[in-house]
Amino acid sequence: MNHGFRTLHPVVLLTYYLATTIAITINRHPFFLFFTVLVLILFNWVCDRGKTMKWWWRFFVLFGLLLFLLNPLLNHRGQHVLIYLFNQPITMEAVVQGAINALTFVALLLLFITFPRIIDSSKFLFLFSGVFPKWGLLAMLSVRFVPLFRIRLEEIIAVQRARGISLTTGTVRARLKNGFALVHSLLTWSLEDGIQTADSMAARGYGLKQRSRYNPYRLHPSDIFAIGTIAGLLALTIFGSWLGDGVLTMTPVIEPVYLTGREWTFFIIHTLLVGFPVIVEIKEEAQWFYWKQKN
Amino acid sequence: MVLLETKKLTFTYPDEPEPVLKELSFTVNQGELIVIAGPTGSGKSTLLRLFKQEIAPFGKMTGDILYEGTPLYSLDKEKAAREIGMIFQDPENQLVMDRVLNELAFGMENLGMDTVTMRKKVAELAHYFGIHSLLNKPIHELSGGQKQLVNLASILLMEPKILLLDEPTAQLDPVAAKDFLHMLDLINKEFGITIIMVEHHLDEILPICDRLLVLSDGKISFVGNPREVIESIWQREKEPFSHYLPQIPRLFLHFHGHETTPQVPLTVREGRDWIKKISVRPKEHEGEDTNKQMGPSLVEARNIVFQYEKEGERIFDHLDLVIREGEFLAIVGANGTGKSTLLKLLAGLETPQKGKILYRGRKLAQPQPQEIYYMPQNPKLLFTQDTVREALENNLRKEQNTGIVQRLQELIDFFRIKELLDRHPFDLSGGELQTVALLIVLSSEAKLLLLDEPTKGMDPVIKEKVGNLLKHLQKNGVTIIIATHDIEFAAAYSSRCAMLFHGAVTASGETSSFFKGNTFYTTAINRVTRNSHVPEVTTLEEAKRLWKVVETL
Numbered sequence: 001m002n003h004g005f006r007t008l009h010p011v012v013l014l015t016y017y018l019a020t021t022i023a024i025t026i027n028r029h030p031f032f033l034f035f036t037v038l039v040l041i042l043f044n045w046v047c048d049r050g051k052t053m054k055w056w057w058r059f060f061v062l063f064g065l066l067l068f069l070l071n072p073l074l075n076h077r078g079q080h081v082l083i084y085l086f087n088q089p090i091t092m093e094a095v096v097q098g099a100i101n102a103l104t105f106v107a108l109l110l111l112f113i114t115f116p117r118i119i120d121s122s123k124f125l126f127l128f129s130g131v132f133p134k135w136g137l138l139a140m141l142s143v144r145f146v147p148l149f150r151i152r153l154e155e156i157i158a159v160q161r162a163r164g165i166s167l168t169t170g171t172v173r174a175r176l177k178n179g180f181a182l183v184h185s186l187l188t189w190s191l192e193d194g195i196q197t198a199d200s201m202a203a204r205g206y207g208l209k210q211r212s213r214y215n216p217y218r219l220h221p222s223d224i225f226a227i228g229t230i231a232g233l234l235a236l237t238i239f240g241s242w243l244g245d246g247v248l249t250m251t252p253v254i255e256p257v258y259l260t261g262r263e264w265t266f267f268i269i270h271t272l273l274v275g276f277p278v279i280v281e282i283k284e285e286a287q288w289f290y291w292k293q294k295n
Numbered sequence: 296m297v298l299l300e301t302k303k304l305t306f307t308y309p310d311e312p313e314p315v316l317k318e319l320s321f322t323v324n325q326g327e328l329i330v331i332a333g334p335t336g337s338g339k340s341t342l343l344r345l346f347k348q349e350i351a352p353f354g355k356m357t358g359d360i361l362y363e364g365t366p367l368y369s370l371d372k373e374k375a376a377r378e379i380g381m382i383f384q385d386p387e388n389q390l391v392m393d394r395v396l397n398e399l400a401f402g403m404e405n406l407g408m409d410t411v412t413m414r415k416k417v418a419e420l421a422h423y424f425g426i427h428s429l430l431n432k433p434i435h436e437l438s439g440g441q442k443q444l445v446n447l448a449s450i451l452l453m454e455p456k457i458l459l460l461d462e463p464t465a466q467l468d469p470v471a472a473k474d475f476l477h478m479l480d481l482i483n484k485e486f487g488i489t490i491i492m493v494e495h496h497l498d499e500i501l502p503i504c505d506r507l508l509v510l511s512d513g514k515i516s517f518v519g520n521p522r523e524v525i526e527s528i529w530q531r532e533k534e535p536f537s538h539y540l541p542q543i544p545r546l547f548l549h550f551h552g553h554e555t556t557p558q559v560p561l562t563v564r565e566g567r568d569w570i571k572k573i574s575v576r577p578k579e580h581e582g583e584d585t586n587k588q589m590g591p592s593l594v595e596a597r598n599i600v601f602q603y604e605k606e607g608e609r610i611f612d613h614l615d616l617v618i619r620e621g622e623f624l625a626i627v628g629a630n631g632t633g634k635s636t637l638l639k640l641l642a643g644l645e646t647p648q649k650g651k652i653l654y655r656g657r658k659l660a661q662p663q664p665q666e667i668y669y670m671p672q673n674p675k676l677l678f679t680q681d682t683v684r685e686a687l688e689n690n691l692r693k694e695q696n697t698g699i700v701q702r703l704q705e706l707i708d709f710f711r712i713k714e715l716l717d718r719h720p721f722d723l724s725g726g727e728l729q730t731v732a733l734l735i736v737l738s739s740e741a742k743l744l745l746l747d748e749p750t751k752g753m754d755p756v757i758k759e760k761v762g763n764l765l766k767h768l769q770k771n772g773v774t775i776i777i778a779t780h781d782i783e784f785a786a787a788y789s790s791r792c793a794m795l796f797h798g799a800v801t802a803s804g805e806t807s808s809f810f811k812g813n814t815f816y817t818t819a820i821n822r823v824t825r826n827s828h829v830p831e832v833t834t835l836e837e838a839k840r841l842w843k844v845v846e847t848l
Contacts, residue, residue: 121397197388199350
């Protein structure tokens, strides 16, 4: 896709990711977070029709559930006891807290799986190579490695299975041993190839002097407007959180999950912030639609 | 004008008793295209890397390398990075960025060029290379040949004076390799960029190169105009080097012997001109073993329908193939026709959506590691150990057979890889790695070998050894199926060829008749001899068997 959110200036994109991360971590309210997750799923869908999400969803569900269940089992504070499990009280507060933890976790992951799709390597280098030249490149290489790792591991497993080295049959001990052997060879292989990449970079003069940029990334007025909008929404969200409207009160008494009065205002602000990319995309689609009708 | 010069260059790796390069002295003139050939381990890559100070290997170096008259290593770093470009063997690992455009700009950005200059250069170059449509593509969507072209373009944008290439076409299929070499020729001729290239496969490059330099044991064995070098190699009859000679000159030299001869033909056209001047009488057919009794069917693919993804392309559309016991089948076909996938299906690594794979008449449910041995295209996948020795021993332990220990020892001597035993598998060169991987396969008790591109990156000497060994195994009842791009190898050693196209086997037949029916997809020697007055042959061996040259005009 060569339009919409990802064509904005890299600084705008980075601001969005920072602002949304802050908003998700400070607004600890199940109602807020539930809709945040929904909006981010939509964002993922707009981004790549949910491809990356499809790959990750098992992991999300597994860890989400784990976080959701772990809190009530370990944390017994609170006044509303729901049931007793192994002589331990399971409290309403702990369950809600668990839900908040799980939703926060899933929301952050949903946000960050879009990151490589939106901020590609040249934008990444633009953002970070000025500040940390070495680290910027290192980070970028590691990002490139993630999909490579996945493809390679699948290949290794398939080939080694043909040689009788299996991860799914045999004793646990044997399986573990095989697993370590495979990961070991994956790492050596990738490091070896990484050296070749490093050679190719050195051969092309990387690190000799300050790099210039092929893509100049000029700030257009619309970019400045976008930064202003994101920053404004973030400021309002922080204010709301400070007022306590974005946080579910637990003590002394747990407040109802459903929103009341002023909380709705901050909920809308929060959702607008999280959904900023989706709004940009919708606006773009609408423009196309009208442009086509006119012509 | 001399651009690059080495004077008594000697180089020793740390902890190695013998130097890899011994007092090398030679010069490279401006605008030359030089090919360096030589057996694996002769120091070709080391020499090339010493010319590029950023990636020069560690070790002890004596003697001088002069670049434009000044010592190379005292050259300004920026000038060195700009003027000496290097392209490596693996197209994938050289790429840094995730989009073509960014990759092209990478080198220029490192040199701090300004945006306007860079844009102009990219525009010019994209026009020249015809890669407009690729510019915005993610790199991983490109084919191997396209990746290597992007690597070349990225270097050219830095305006080098000299290009160093380390077996740049070893990982490419023949069509992509030809395109790449054609591009190199253009660059050399139209821009006068000096090119030094290490290469094993000389058939395509010799007609366009100015000088051929043959290294062995760190010394220059031959250097000069390719035709002269070919003749002197033949005259000195140094066995190992004659394998390096391309097919057409070998055919010529074999039938011309040592008499004073006209110019050695290098291309098909020159070969056909020569053929016109000779007259050949077919020899009596000595009992050819082509009609050898074939065993019962060993593996059978019936009505295979396969695709990797639901929305993806259909790789096989009702494919049928029967492989009989004791066959040596070469699966050939263009890139992306599913050669590798077919091997994986036969090995039981993938399951078809429809149809079935039968092994000895029964459905292949679980892979049977004892009898079926699969070697992937990337041999690195086979190694989980830290040294070659461990990898081989680990394999032995599983087999538990004393006969194999003996056999393995023989194989190690046969391939002369004793000195590789204590190295890490990934430290080996492409060809060495392939050899060791094959060794693991060959030392096993397998009844069916499935080899994916077994000759990739191998030097001709080892390739011939591998070919003979496979033939030997075949005689002993082992069934062999290879997927290969290497037409010459398939023609010389396999007993049957099958061509994949459009999801099915479109043609298959006995190797010799298979290639004789083809116009484009056939060996160089066949192209020389087809539709001529001499008996049509596909390989030198066949010519030796069938031809008797009565007179030369």
